[in-house]
Amino acid sequence: MSADEEADIGRKTHPQIVQHFGGAYDNPALQAYVAGLGQRLGQVTETPAADFRFTVLNSDIVNAMAVPGGYVYVTRGLLALAANEAELAGVIGHELGHILARHSAQRYSRAVASNVAATILGAVVGMPGVADLAQMGAGAWLQAYSRENEFEADSLGVRYMSRSGWNANAMVSMLGSLRSHARLEARMAGRDPDQVDQSHFMSTHPRTTDRVQAAIDAALKAPPSGTLGADTLLDRVDGMVFGDDPSQGFVRDRVFVHPGEGFRFEVPAGFRITNGERAVQAQHPNGAAILFDGAKAPAGDFDMLGYLTHSWLPKARLAGAERIQVNGMAGATATTTGRTRQGNVDVRVVAVRFDSDSIYRFTFLTPPRQTTALGEELRRATYSLRPLSTEERREVQPWRIKVVRVKAGDSVASLSARMALAQWKEETFRLLNRLDEDDRIEPGRRVKLVV
Template sequence: MSEEDERNLGRQTHPQIVKEFGGTYDDPTLAAYVAGLGQRLVEVCETPAAEFRFTVLNSQIVNAMALPGGYIYVTRGLLALTSNEAEIAGVLGHEIGHVLARHTAERVSRAQATGLFAAVLGAVVGVPGVADVAQMGAAAYLQSFSRDQESEADHLGLRYLVRGGWHPKAMVTMLEKLREQARLDALMAGRSPDSIDQLDFMASHPRTIDRVNATMAEVAGVTPQGAWGTDTFLDRIDGMVYGDDVDQGVVRDRVFAHPKLDLRFEVPTGFRMVNGEKSVVAAHPSGAAIMFDGAPARGVSDMRAYIRQVWLKRSQLSGLEAIDINGMAAATAATRGRTKQGEADVRVVAIRYDAETIYRFTFVTPQAQTTQLSTELRRATYSFRRLTAEEKAAVKPWRLRVRKVQAGDTAEKLAATMAPGQWQIELFRALNGLTAGQQPEPGQRVKLVVA
């Protein structure tokens, strides 16, 4: 790709990336702060006149990415994990390195050469069936760089970090935070935390532990001096929305509630929900999964006809029948599918919410688990209903609050004050860069998630 091609692709794709990741986060002061850090790094890179655009995405996913043409993105989920200015500068420097080394352009050029360019754009813009159902398709694809490319971007990011006046060790501490977040994600999904060292962060980078070790070795040769910018950064993110944005619907333990769409449902014990831009996905350690989404009615009022003629017209269906879900006309049917684990049973449910809108459940179970899970999945189906006025008013966003540790405070005590959840202490440690057993020190500022 030529440089002009890169700029054009970035310009065309930018609005679609923003849409897929929940829009831009509505905090102009924070956006200007992040952009200022990015521009400070650009000024000390090899091409200080290059044009870059920095965007904070309104997504809870912990991620950063780059498009050809100088479009750099960080999510508020990543900002929440970050503890100081130097760490986020290291992330931005890494992404700037990908752009200047033309890694993003190389990926697109390679895809064009192999006839996969449509798939690249499909992943970026979220074409159904291409992007990951949990809203991670574009990020995972764009960041699927080779080990050498990641190493080069880490090297360049460290160079720009030091030139910008920040402490080089921030590259190491940020990578360690990403690894601990990945370990927490694995724990919450019912997997061994140690399993993440067999793969990479978001299945797109080389193993994070390898990047930590390599960066530690490189940092050892750099003069250990520079700013951290801890207080400045924490002041900027104090009060930032954490987790789901209310306008996008919220996951609260096993319940999904969406005040704007006026709906809620509940998934069985053992399923972990992720709220995406286009769907809500719940996964079970057994391999079972639930996907919830919406679709236009397309003039079809009979839900049996919708399943048979619109939704799954090419599938072999069994047990197609009409049902009633809390006063709403619905229908259900069964079919078969295949997952990475092998053959699976699939049950679908279509619910006529109003004249224009249909909401849909897709339940996927390994064949050996179908009978065992059937009752709980049926309960999930019939938990779908409209919200009461009181329930709507009660849905509030969780926020990140910065507090100073007082004498007598422990990690356990502080974690117990956070928004309710099964993983309070683990989340507190991940957000504040504390290892197992490590305690915050009096006077230290820490991040809490509050309701």
């Protein structure tokens, strides 16, 4: 693949990635900071004249990626997790390594040879939900880089950050934090965190510390030195949105609220909500799931039962189709069956006309043995859908990172209690501030809160 072809791929793929991940984060100062850091790294690469472009994506997913043509992305979720500037430099340096070693271009070429239209994402760490990119116009090809590719990207990233004056040990600490984040995510979802290494990036790569230490040894041939820049990064992320952006709606424990569209609904206890680009998902450890999405209402007057059976699901074998009313809104429901990776499921679909322009839809998936037990709770979820009042719209605000200085008498428990999260407060506080279970916190230290 020629350099011109790589540049063309990047130009075509860039807007699709930005759109999929919620757009570019609307903070010019933070965008300029990350771009400046990236350009500083780019100047010490083997191709200092190359044209690199850096974008902070408006997504709370913790990830970073790169595509041919010099496009590098980090999410604000990753920025929130980073403890210092050197860790962020390590992530960006790693992605530059994938680009300059032409790993992304090689993957694209192999994908095209296999007749797979490709969007290449060089992920620092795998994440649930990225497979949805397969629905993008350019498609997706997201298989992990090989061990050799990752080692080379690590080695190059360490080289670039060291040449730029950052402490290369930050590559080790960042990868360790990414693994800790994955383990906490698994616990939140009711999964065994010990399974992360089997289903996550660790399963196909050397152990994190060994892998990066080897890269440091290969790149530097000496113990690393340089700055960390903790205060620099903390100054930049102070005030940054944490979690969902207002334009995407908010997850608040078991409630999903969308102030822009003016609605809310609540899922039963035990379900964990994830806000996606095309749908809101809620999953239960027993295998049950809820999908919620929206559709444009057909023009003119129409019947919701007809919409469900003829417009939304014309090919499905529906049973028990009937009209319903949900808080004064016309709706329809029916049942069918389906199959997921976990096996057969019972399916109930519900469509509700929210206003003249919008229809909202629930799809409830339950393992057959759970359908009866969950029936009433899922029915309550349907009838929890309602419009927001003007006051409710005004009161719903995004969470943000707030950087504070620890005072005498503060503790992990007292600071965690100030977190806006409904659950997992202390665990999230420790993750964001790199505190192990036995670590105490000293007065004068600056820490991140979610408020």
